[in-house]
Amino acid sequence: MTTPPTDTPDTPAALKVSLFVTCLADLFRPSVAFASIKLLEQAGCEVFVPLQQTCCGQPAYNTGDFESSIPLAQQLIQQFEDADYVVVPSGSCAGMICEHYPRLLEGEWRERALGLASRTFELTTFLNDIVGMKRGDRPPIELPAVTYHDSCAGLRELNIKAQPRALLQELCDTQVNELQQTEVCCGFGGTFCAKMPEISGKMVGDKVSNAVATGAQILAGGDLGCLLNIAGRASRNGDAIEVRHIAELLCGDLDSRAIGQGQ
């Protein structure tokens, strides 16, 4: 690296981005949040992290307790609606805000939800489609063989499929070693995995076998719920495959322990 990176010349002002960390990243995988901030800054954004943030209300919503999730949706809207952009390192949480808040809320709150939804993006979508992140002068991040699990909410609610692959290609010069049935659910499903553990176990078992069969050393994904599920099963099986969030790969954070791995 010989020249210091410069601001992209044709973007005059830095995009102001508020990061919704998501509760799972906050609690189980701070690396995802730190990596997201780092990536957004590399992409030339100014990043803000509202510290009062908690949970988007998805667990209650998907379990059918809409009454409990409504105040959480309103709380998140209040915390984030001043932002130019809201970026979320999770397809399902971004999908909750973009797709489900307008469905859950009504009246003035629905309008506010729609406003927020129009400015909310999942991380890889934001980096690839909105800011068009380029590697620039940085050398490509070296990665071992990577396979990718397309998490359902991101894939089907937000059309996230090409973005993480494009970013892996751009930043890491890496092509995904595709796993069979990558678009099939891993069996997490929020509370589903606890309500119907045996069926969930069959599904995650299939997912891990398909991932291991690719020969990849890392399984990446964009949703921590799925990744905790897959990592937990791989760890139970004793499979060596590392499970990591896509943000960690894209910023080259391979030194932290993979999800569910011991010292």
Next chain:
Amino acid sequence: MISTAGLSARANDGFPHLKQTSNTFLENAHEAMQDPEKTQVRDLMALFTPIMRDAAMDSFGHFDELRQHVKQVKQHSLEHLDHYLNRFEQEALQNGNHVHFAADADALNSTVLEICQQHSARLVAKGKSMVTEETGLNDYLKRAGLRVTETDLGEYIIQQAGETPSHIVGPALHKSAGEIRELFLAKHDLGDRELAETADLVGEARSVLREHFLKAEVGIIGANALIAENGYSMLVTNEGNGDLCANLPNVLIICTTIDRVLPRSEDATAMLRLLVRSATGQAQTCYTSFYSGPRREQDIDGPLETHIVLLDNRRTDILASDYKEMLQCIRCGACLNHCPIYASVGGHAYGWVYPGPMGSILTPLLTSLEQSSALPNACTSCGRCAEVCPADIPLPDLLRDLRHDETRRKLSPSRWRLGMRMHAWLARHPRIYHTLTGLGIRTLYLAGRRSGSFQRMPLASGWTSQRNFPAPEGKTFSSQYASLQRNEKARAVKAARASAATTPATGRKKTARRKPGQRIEPELRQDWPRRPDPRKPGNNARGSTVDDSSPDRQSAAHPAGPRGKKPRRRPEHD
């Protein structure tokens, strides 16, 4: 907010013949998953049926446009159901049919029996019809002394086996060729034979069924669509058995439901383009038939008398409810083929007539939520069913709405309801939330840092029965980030004081106390990734995100500081 007026809670007394076991879904599923051979068959089906469907849709190329069209046509027909039913009835009567309306299962069954008795019929040949599965017609007629033979190969197989369909399109998909061979050898009194090949099985079924077609006095079939403008009913089959049932016996009875009605022929054929591709991946079925009515004078064959029985069975209730989109369903079975839960457990686990995502919605609506409260929970909201649904039904949303009904009516387990309320309360109180989660996560981190994951976990036995529980990576992000902020603030104060002597006008607002929710000032970002506080857990852990000591990270990281604030620092190894 979503309106959640569900259907009224009614005990299901309309289906005395069907033993519903939907509420033991988990036990049924457990049992189904014990059989490795069947599991393998289901896995293969789940792999190949989507491939076939996708191939058919890709070569067709107009899935999205046509499904929007079909959806609009279905919605229009349902919104004007009374008009189109009336029109259909008039046209069908004109064509010489008898038209009957049946309010519920018993009404349909007794209507059909009455017609059979009027003709002193003993033998009935029956085409595949999920509606008559719903009403339990076969058992009803059998109890009245009639002999009913299913003539669709799959239906025939499960009838011989005394089972119910496991799939709405392929009722015997759960049966292996070996099982069918054993069944035929036991049930058909045809002496010694091999039946080694699948073709032998089909051949034997064909010759056995031929007798039934020829001897039957009444034929019963279903319908895929009713066409209001001409009073025709449309049926698709791959075996031609529907046509034999319709044309060989003297009396034909078409049993279907009121929601099958469409305004025009072209609406039925538009629907057909999606139906067949979605169901079997074919461009069209081997047989597509339109039945107008009884044999006319110039006709050389056909039934002498035709009846159309239109079943309601709570469909008008569904139409008036927030679940009316479910009536758009064209019964293609694509949602079953694409549902990973259906693939895992098979159709019988659902414990009633309709399995898979569409069944998990229809069963509570057609029976009661009390009798099937497990089914709406058999969903990960993965959305694959909605993605392929040719009628564009938001199946995961309807399933979630049913879970909402369960919550409101306290049908879900109380510990789940309490847990969700507690979690939501906590998340509405950020200060308490962050304090408690901070403590809890720190404990879990310390307990699990060596192994990285837990084999067992209190309150998470469902999770740990199938997989380990990954330990948290370190302290929560919010506590780490707050520490970074505090340090930064202290540095800012110090710097402001130091510079106050020389340049008193700068730096004041940086030290102002932040209000809750106020944005973090951008200068915080200047240091945290590169200058972590080594006292913080996670920062000194091996390769933590904020640990910037490794050369790999240096090379990978953007070496710039925030834009325009100060000169950029070059990577040290440069």
